[in-house]
Amino acid sequence: MIFTPTSPIGIFDSGVGGLSVLRAIRAQMPEEPILYFGDQGHIPYGPRPMEQIRDFSEAITKFLLARGAKIIVVACNTASAAALKYLRERFPAVQFVGMEPAVKPAAETTQTGKVGVLATPATFQGALYASVVERFANGVELFQDTCPGLVQEIERGNLQGGETRRILENALRPMLAKNIDTVVLGCTHYPFVIPLIREVAGEKVRVIDPAPAVARQVKRLLEAGGLRNASSGRGEVRFYTSGDPNALKSLLPVLLGESGMVEGVEWVDEVSIKAPTPA
Numbered sequence: 001m002i003f004t005p006t007s008p009i010g011i012f013d014s015g016v017g018g019l020s021v022l023r024a025i026r027a028q029m030p031e032e033p034i035l036y037f038g039d040q041g042h043i044p045y046g047p048r049p050m051e052q053i054r055d056f057s058e059a060i061t062k063f064l065l066a067r068g069a070k071i072i073v074v075a076c077n078t079a080s081a082a083a084l085k086y087l088r089e090r091f092p093a094v095q096f097v098g099m100e101p102a103v104k105p106a107a108e109t110t111q112t113g114k115v116g117v118l119a120t121p122a123t124f125q126g127a128l129y130a131s132v133v134e135r136f137a138n139g140v141e142l143f144q145d146t147c148p149g150l151v152q153e154i155e156r157g158n159l160q161g162g163e164t165r166r167i168l169e170n171a172l173r174p175m176l177a178k179n180i181d182t183v184v185l186g187c188t189h190y191p192f193v194i195p196l197i198r199e200v201a202g203e204k205v206r207v208i209d210p211a212p213a214v215a216r217q218v219k220r221l222l223e224a225g226g227l228r229n230a231s232s233g234r235g236e237v238r239f240y241t242s243g244d245p246n247a248l249k250s251l252l253p254v255l256l257g258e259s260g261m262v263e264g265v266e267w268v269d270e271v272s273i274k275a276p277t278p279a
């Protein structure tokens with residue numbers, strides 16, 4: 001595999017969640033071309049077995065590498081929990097950046113010593129979360145919730161009221177009653193409902209979106225490897241989805257504030273992906 005500075009950054013998620021990471025990468029490195037893969041045909045990943053998520057992640061990584069990706073951003077906490085370690089072993093020549101719930105900055109800054117963590121069931125079950133808690137919680141009390149249905153609401157573009165609010169109230173109210181002062185977003189979909197989280201939790205509660213820190217890490221790795229794109233224009237972003245390309249196309253302006261070319265892809269089976277067909 002040959003990686004060059006003009007090669008794209010590969011990003012994937014089970015759906016639109018990774019767009020919160022893409023947005024941060026684009027803000028810090030607008031000139032970088034990007035390939036984004038949303039596995040919307042398989043969403044949600046959260047309740048799935050780890051082995052299956054690992055198979056999906058491997059196939060998507062191969063798909064992105066075959067299209068020249070110079071680094072892979074696993075912009076999904078669930079896929080990171082299930083597959084990051086495996087992907088690093090399976091593709092030793094490739095640099096990966098993954099997600100982990102930001103327990104460390106939360107534990108360092110909480111005043112009440114109580115922190116809420118919102119993430120999927122697979123993320124909470126994984127060894128990655130256990131290790132983050134063990135290394136960084138430092139006596140801070142963590143309250144966890146899987147927010148059932150929230151990922152699907154965000155996939156439909158429901159960022160404001162109704163069911164989305166109900167799910168967040170169910171998750172946050174018991175934590176607020178325990179006096180949390182910080183909420184960690186341990187799922188990349190959730191930054192899209194930060195305004196609603198603030199409405200429910202109040203302005204005093206700190207909400208931690210790890211996307212900017214992840215984008216900084218991507219930048220550091222590219223710089224260290226001599227792989228930063230030196231051009232001054234805006235890099236092209238290409239989107240691939242295993243769901244409905246038209247639905248993704250219409251959601252992009254809502255979530256990202258910009259549009260882009262979306263291509264539909266099909267899974268042959270659970271371990272291989274067919275070449276895309278333009279939308």
Ligand code: DGL
Pocket residue numbers: 013014015017018043044045046047075076077078079120123151186187188189
């Ligand atoms: N966006 C994914 C994450 O960060 C989860 C969504 C899903 O359950 O598919 O965990």
